[in-house]
Amino acid sequence: LKRGIDKAVVAAVDELKKLSVPCSDSISIAQVGTISANSDETVGKLIAEAMDKVGKEGVITVEEGTGLEDELDVVEGMQFDRGYLSPYFINKPENGSVELENPYILLVDKKISNIRELLPVLEGVAKASKPLLIVAEDVEGEALATLVVNTM
Structure with a gap:
């Protein structure tokens, strides 16, 4: 059978x-x-x-909306589910956004909770006097607290 x-x-x-x-x-x-x-x-x-x-290789996501009309929103580049982790990172209070000009970008594939892991990177970025964008699974604990204090 x-x-x-x-x-x-x-x-x-x-x-x-x-x-x-x-x-x-x-x-x-x-x-x-x-x-x-x-x-x-x-x-x-x-x-x-x-x-x-x-195009054929692009990604299309369909989401339920709150309005009455169907609409198409094209996002160029990448889009992340989460934004900044603390409102203290906001540098454009008029629209509640974070804008970084020509930043260093650190991509991490895990949670960051210990600031010691970031110290060599932070020291190098501080010497260059450039902003740093961290893209990670999560940033928490003392690492987040230290980053918040250093942006103020």
């Missing part, structure tokens, strides 16, 4: 590959998007527009 099912699966996949037609233009992408969105043409067109803007 299992061998029969396996053969049927292979045959079905082969047949689907023969019948499939790649979406090569914006119109066909909009049609597939419309069908996928329960025949909502507006959403289908938005999907096609998003595909045009980001």
Whole structure:
């Protein structure tokens, strides 16, 4: 029975590959998007527009919104789920943002809790008198406290 099912699966996949037609233009992408969105043409067109803007290798994320209109928001570069960890890092209080000009960037693939791990980097950055952007899983404890104190 299992061998029969396996053969049927292979045959079905082969047949689907023969019948499939790649979406090569914006119109066909909009049609597939419309069908996928329960025949909502507006959403289908938005999907096609998003595909045009980001290309085949781009990432498209669909999120539930709070407004009444569907909208497309294209983010160039990278976007992070979290921002700054402390409001004391804000240097543009008029809009509540942090802006760094030509910063050094430290990428860390773990949590930073011990400031001693950062001391060599912080000393080098201080000598250069340039800002430092840290992208890490998390910064906590004495490391966060020290960074906050040093930005004030």
